[in-house]
Amino acid sequence: MRESHRIAFNVNGRRRSLDVAAHHTLLDVIRDDLELTGTKECCLVGECGACTVIVDGRVVDACLVLAVEADGAEITTVEGLAVDGDLAALQAAFLDTGAVQCGFCTPGQLIAAHALLAENPHPTIAEIQEGLAGNLCRCGCYGQITEAVRAVAGEIAP
Amino acid sequence: MSGPLRVAPVGCSPRRVGGHDRVTGFQRYAADIHLADELQARLVTIPVARARIISVDTRAARQVPGVRLVMTAADLPQPVPRFGPQFQDRPVLAVGEVKYHGEPVAAVAADSKDAAEEAARLVRVEYEELPAVFTLAAALDPAAPLVQDAALRPGDPLAGTNVLREHRVGWGDVDAATADLVVEHAYTFPIVTQFAIEPHVFMAAPDADGIAVWSSIQHPYWLQKILAGLLDLPLAKVRVLAPDPGGAFGGKQHTKYEPLVAFMARRAERPVRLVLTLEESFQAVRRAAAEVRVRTGFRTDGRLSFQDIEADYLIGAYADIADRVVGKGSYVGAGPYVTPDVRIVARSVLSHTLPSTAFRGFGNPQVNWAVESNLDEGARALGIDRLEIRLRNLAHRGDRFIPFDTPADGAWEQAVRRAAELIGWGSPLPPGRGRGIAVGIKSGPTTGLSYATVRLLADGSAVVYAGTSDMGQGARTVFAQIVSTELGVPLDWVAVVMGDTAVVSYDQQTSASRSTVLMGNAVLRACREIQAGLGAMAARLNGLDASAVIVEHGVVRLPGRELPIIDVLTPGLGPLGGELIGNGEMRKDAEPDHPLGGSAAFFEFNCTAIEAAVDEETGDVTIVRHVTVSDVGKAINPLQVRMQDEGAAIQGLGHTLMEHYVFDEAGRIRNLGAIDYRIPTSMDLPLEMQSDIIENEDGPGPYGSKGMSEGALLCVAPAVAAAVRDATGAVIRDLPLTPERVWRALRERTAR
Ligand code: FES
Ligand code: FES
Numbered sequence: 001m002r003e004s005h006r007i008a009f010n011v012n013g014r015r016r017s018l019d020v021a022a023h024h025t026l027l028d029v030i031r032d033d034l035e036l037t038g039t040k041e042c043c044l045v046g047e048c049g050a051c052t053v054i055v056d057g058r059v060v061d062a063c064l065v066l067a068v069e070a071d072g073a074e075i076t077t078v079e080g081l082a083v084d085g086d087l088a089a090l091q092a093a094f095l096d097t098g099a100v101q102c103g104f105c106t107p108g109q110l111i112a113a114h115a116l117l118a119e120n121p122h123p124t125i126a127e128i129q130e131g132l133a134g135n136l137c138r139c140g141c142y143g144q145i146t147e148a149v150r151a152v153a154g155e156i157a158p
Numbered sequence: 159m160s161g162p163l164r165v166a167p168v169g170c171s172p173r174r175v176g177g178h179d180r181v182t183g184f185q186r187y188a189a190d191i192h193l194a195d196e197l198q199a200r201l202v203t204i205p206v207a208r209a210r211i212i213s214v215d216t217r218a219a220r221q222v223p224g225v226r227l228v229m230t231a232a233d234l235p236q237p238v239p240r241f242g243p244q245f246q247d248r249p250v251l252a253v254g255e256v257k258y259h260g261e262p263v264a265a266v267a268a269d270s271k272d273a274a275e276e277a278a279r280l281v282r283v284e285y286e287e288l289p290a291v292f293t294l295a296a297a298l299d300p301a302a303p304l305v306q307d308a309a310l311r312p313g314d315p316l317a318g319t320n321v322l323r324e325h326r327v328g329w330g331d332v333d334a335a336t337a338d339l340v341v342e343h344a345y346t347f348p349i350v351t352q353f354a355i356e357p358h359v360f361m362a363a364p365d366a367d368g369i370a371v372w373s374s375i376q377h378p379y380w381l382q383k384i385l386a387g388l389l390d391l392p393l394a395k396v397r398v399l400a401p402d403p404g405g406a407f408g409g410k411q412h413t414k415y416e417p418l419v420a421f422m423a424r425r426a427e428r429p430v431r432l433v434l435t436l437e438e439s440f441q442a443v444r445r446a447a448a449e450v451r452v453r454t455g456f457r458t459d460g461r462l463s464f465q466d467i468e469a470d471y472l473i474g475a476y477a478d479i480a481d482r483v484v485g486k487g488s489y490v491g492a493g494p495y496v497t498p499d500v501r502i503v504a505r506s507v508l509s510h511t512l513p514s515t516a517f518r519g520f521g522n523p524q525v526n527w528a529v530e531s532n533l534d535e536g537a538r539a540l541g542i543d544r545l546e547i548r549l550r551n552l553a554h555r556g557d558r559f560i561p562f563d564t565p566a567d568g569a570w571e572q573a574v575r576r577a578a579e580l581i582g583w584g585s586p587l588p589p590g591r592g593r594g595i596a597v598g599i600k601s602g603p604t605t606g607l608s609y610a611t612v613r614l615l616a617d618g619s620a621v622v623y624a625g626t627s628d629m630g631q632g633a634r635t636v637f638a639q640i641v642s643t644e645l646g647v648p649l650d651w652v653a654v655v656m657g658d659t660a661v662v663s664y665d666q667q668t669s670a671s672r673s674t675v676l677m678g679n680a681v682l683r684a685c686r687e688i689q690a691g692l693g694a695m696a697a698r699l700n701g702l703d704a705s706a707v708i709v710e711h712g713v714v715r716l717p718g719r720e721l722p723i724i725d726v727l728t729p730g731l732g733p734l735g736g737e738l739i740g741n742g743e744m745r746k747d748a749e750p751d752h753p754l755g756g757s758a759a760f761f762e763f764n765c766t767a768i769e770a771a772v773d774e775e776t777g778d779v780t781i782v783r784h785v786t787v788s789d790v791g792k793a794i795n796p797l798q799v800r801m802q803d804e805g806a807a808i809q810g811l812g813h814t815l816m817e818h819y820v821f822d823e824a825g826r827i828r829n830l831g832a833i834d835y836r837i838p839t840s841m842d843l844p845l846e847m848q849s850d851i852i853e854n855e856d857g858p859g860p861y862g863s864k865g866m867s868e869g870a871l872l873c874v875a876p877a878v879a880a881a882v883r884d885a886t887g888a889v890i891r892d893l894p895l896t897p898e899r900v901w902r903a904l905r906e907r908t909a910r
């Protein structure tokens with residue numbers, strides 16, 4: 001028998017409590033149990049950033065964290081960025097600068113950028129590139145993503 | 159009432175259609191879709207490149223709670239069905255022999271992913287490892303084991319070799335040609351993989367008399383045809399649902415494991431879902447490696463007298479579309495130059511490696527790397543500037559640079575001059591820096607067939623049906639902009655329906671940068687039909703002759719006045735409402751006598767110029783400036799054009815600087831997955847990226863547009879290598895230009 005645990009956490013401000021298998025990752029639980037499919041799955045080894053979420057203010061690769069480790073945590077996924085149905089400034093900037101092509105890396109990029117701005121509201125280009133280095137974009141939107149983050153930080157006209 | 163406001167005509171860059179869902183996480187990619195009662199599938203593979211399968215023992219796997227099906231080749235119809243876009247050579251599961259590392263031997267379906275995974279591990283495959291060929295030299299050795307059973311190639315004179323096909327094209331007489339200088343070198347291009355961030359996903363759900371299949375595929379209608387054949391069903395009973403792929407780059411063009419899940423689902427009588435891991439994707443799709451030998455003949459003034467090109471492409475164990483990649487990619491190998499005598503011989507060489515398939519650039523980057531690099535060698539030997547030698551040889555509009563194909567269809571020299579200007583060609587550089595410039599050309603689609611339907615609804619909003627796949631290139635936005643322009647519909651009042659063969663009319667495929675041109679024209683024609691209907695309405699309502707009414711750019715013009723379309727539509731439709739329906743068809747028929755089966759609908763032309771800095775101690779290459787200029791005819795959405803160009807440029811930097819598969823001595827891939835196979839990140843970018851476009855409205859697409867999604871990748875490698883050589887004198891003819899390879903070349907340079 002596989003062990004399961006009862007855990008509870010807040011996801012995008014909403015209280016969720018559920019039984020999770022001990023070996024299931026936070027990514028498994030977010031996508032399969034909570035059916036929040038905005039968080040993406042790609043490499044499963046912490047290298048691509050498609051699964052990036054915020055756990056207690058820290059950016060993590062959800063594929064590397066066991067769900068049980070997130071018991072009691074405050075979690076933000078891409079579905080939690082828009083406010084009352086209005087796009088957050090970062091989301092709008094991604095669309096306006098052309099930072100979204102296929103969009104598959106976008107949730108992870110947005111979450112990583114959101115956390116970066118929370119920590120450093122006026123990052124330099126180098127700081128943005130370094131801060132988002134763990135988020136792969138095969139469509140190659142890196143320049144536009146940097147532009148979007150700078151626009152939100154007020155460094156360039158939006 | 160607050161009505162819609164924004165008409166978004168062509169030439170402006172509104173937010174991407176579908177963008178909102180992509181930034182909120184609501185976009186449903188294939189892996190985000192679940193079916194009631196679905197089973198989770200896993201593949202069973204063995205860690206060898208080639209082996210004889212002795213037995214497959216599924217007993218332990220079947221014991222795992224929740225396992226519903228363990229499928230082996232023996233459980234499939236016999237003989238095991240085979241399929242492929244070019245040759246029907248790929249079995250649904252390996253039959254008797256595993257021919258590449260990662261080829262599935264069996265598959266498991268269970269109630270949960272956990273159970274499927276455990277059961278897949280418990281399938282016992284007994285096998286005898288056999289010698290494998292996974293390099294060109296080994297595969298071409300007369301004593302090499304045959305990758306494909308000669309019995310599968312009846313009547314094929316090459317059946318006793320590992321050459322699947324040889325493609326010969328040329329003009330003039332290379333053997334009789336004379337030259338003042340002949341430069342001859344060999345160049346190699348590595349195996350690289352598409353690495354879409356979205357995994358490949360396959361689902362099948364049988365119903366009473368047919369099947370529905372979900373796939374992250376680019377060509378749903380081609381898949382539909384293959385499935386109908388394999389399952390002996392009419393096309394109408396095979397429904398393919400193809401959600402927008404999360405990146406594809408050619409790797410998702412063709413059928414892979416859809417037949418397997420279809421057979422599994424039929425047997426289990428439940429939906430079956432297979433999501434590949436990234437490692438499995440690495441074992442499912444890749445670009446062909448190549449060795450290209452080029453002999454280029456020059457006159458003293460730098461003009462080309464002949465080009466003699468021999469390209470061997472290392473394709474996989476099954477053909478997939480690889481042989482077409484070889485034939486079409488090598489075909490324009492001599493470049494956009496006027497060369498009196500040309501001979502191109504390209505061979506598709508089978509090997510015990512995973513099947514190679516389409517990848518942005520489709521077989522062109524391999525030959526381009528060699529031909530452009532060799533041109534630089536000639537320029538150096540002749541003391542001619544590397545920009546100048548290109549300008550001297552470049553075809554001008556109307557030149558039949560390939561005598562039996564579409565003449566040069568652009569003012570290509572404009573792109574070259576623009577790139578040179580942007581990079582500051584000829585201006586002084588600090589020590590340790592160098593510049594390179596290269597051009598690339600690709601033949602657009604050679605055949606095509608696209609149908610579109612547009613419905614103008616009673617309130618003035620519109621629905622477009624187009625069987626294109628929007629995988630990031632932004633096809634939805636382009637089609638919506640065409641409708642917005644022609645019918646005066648605000649962009650957010652246009653819905654674009656794609657990805658369902660039961661609902662949307664046929665489209666041949668989404669490839670070769672065709673959709674803006676071919677489907678775009680079909681959408682435009684559908685709009686024309688609606689405009690004709692509106693004209694007839696306006697004439698009827700106003701008691702005019704139809705010839706007195708003109709409908710264009712979203713308005714209805716009557717003698718002496720102009721009406722918004724809605725003011726004609728509402729009274730014209732009358733109290734029952736309803737809609738106006740327009741259909742459009744765009745076809746490019748095959749030309750049976752043409753070497754490629756058809757001439758180019760257009761050419762994609764790009765010029766890339768690079769400034770690079772090289773660290774003499776480490777061999778590290780920094781791209782200081784990357785300039786890419788494409789001839790696009792007309793940018794319907796300039797921002798999307800820029801994104802495609804810059805994205806393609808960065809992808810080109812991947813195979814140029816870092817990407818390549820590594821095999822062990824037995825032909826197993828050693829760098830499977832994201833840890834050991836690196837693609838460009840935000841830390842690997844050019845310090846400055848500048849993209850520009852040439853717009854002369856001279857393409858065959860709507861408003862003079864041409865296809866444009868691949869050009870900026872084509873000639874990145876030769877431009878970068880030329881910049882490295884210019885900076886350091888180091889000569890490198892093998893990709894990628896890893897620090898180690900550059901470092902070695904620097905040492906060799908010093909030793910010489
Ligand atoms: S899926 Fe988690 S980092 Fe790639
Ligand atoms: S937008 Fe496609 S992977 Fe980033």
